Amino acid sequence: MEPSLCCEFLSFLSPETRPDVKSKALDYVLGVSVTPPGRKSLCDLPGLLQTLLDLTSDLSPPVVQDSYRILVNMTSDPCTHLALLDIPTLLPTLISRLCDPQYIYADSVCTALCNLSREADTCRSVLSALKPSGFNQILEMTCSPKYNPAATLDYLGPLLCNLTQLAEGRDFILDRTRCVVQRLLPYTHNQGSVVRRGGIVGTLRNCCFNHRDHAWLLGGEVDLLPFLLLPLAGGEEYTEEETEILLPDLQYLPEDKQRELDPDIRKMLIECLQLLCATPDGRRVLKDGGAYLILRSLDSWETQADVTRACQKVIQVLIGDEPAPGMENLLEVTVPPEVEEKLKLLDEEEEGVLEPNDAS
Secondary structure (H helix, E strand, O other): OHHHHHHHHHOOOOOOHHHHHHHHHHHHHHHHHOHHHHHHHHHHHOOOHHHHHHHEEEEEHHHHHHHHHHHHHHOOHHHHHHHHHOOOOOHHHHHHHHHOOOOOHHHHHHHHHHHHHOOOOHHHHHHHHHHHHHHHHHHHHHHOOOOOOOOOOOOHHHHHHHOOHHHHHHHHHHHOOOOOHHHHHHHHHOOHHHHHHHHHHHHHHHHHHHHHHHHHHHHOOOOOOHHHHHOOOOOOOOHHHHHHOOOOHHHOOOOOOOOOOOOHHHHHHHHHHHHHHHOOHHHHHHOOOOOHHHHHHHHHOOOOOOHHHHHHHHHHHHHHOOOOOOOOOOOEEEEHHHHHHHHHHHHHHHHHOOHHHHHO
């Protein structure tokens, strides 16, 4: 758009413009924002992104609502993130509004921040803007489902998951003086929002990458294992000997006990177990706690191929021999590049990504 036309168009979005005219102009921008080329073109319009942020404070609710819809569309595309973060007030404004328990557009704000934190670089910017106090507030809100009566804030779960893709985010969650991770555990089998539950399970999976914390996570202070296994358990009967092996929370479950219904969440729970199997302490606790029995029953029940593969990989570790001396910690073993490439090809073949002839 020519600079003169750009200025003319932005005038339709100025605070003094009639609400109906602003709404029509925003309707056009909203239509453009649904495609990648459209989002790129909007980033190239000088002043437009700042104007959109300003309009989220407009007196007209329809104008505010459409402005947020556009911002959510824009943040969904990583190609727009740098342009958006060039607005110095963007993150402080969004974070402040998200933490306001009376803000009626908090769900849109939460979605935009979740989108902005998906990529590692921009996630680092979000984490930096939050600071420890803001991060702590996010955790409080995540564990308080009725924090804002006007919003569900379900995307706090995925936001937390995104923040813990970074080591500093995981360190905050795993700080043993804060008692944070323990507060998240009940949500692994909470039957409320799938989005919130999936985000929290994803957060726990990210935390399991910190192998030096495995003993603490599986010990008495946190007792992570039953919270990972319970959603994967059904109402199967076990022999008396097998029941004695199972953790107390997994013994004598009712016949109508339902497993986690979402396959993506089941897969993430299994991935938590797989990561915990990387250390000797983790493998010992999983074996002693009867994880194999739960996974064996899950494997017989599971219908999703990718979840079945993940389940069988953990089973193989649990029933297999211990790694050779010097390789006990599987997360610290250096795999030669040629072996890593071969394993990758085998995984792709298994998943049907490659045709048999393509693997040669």
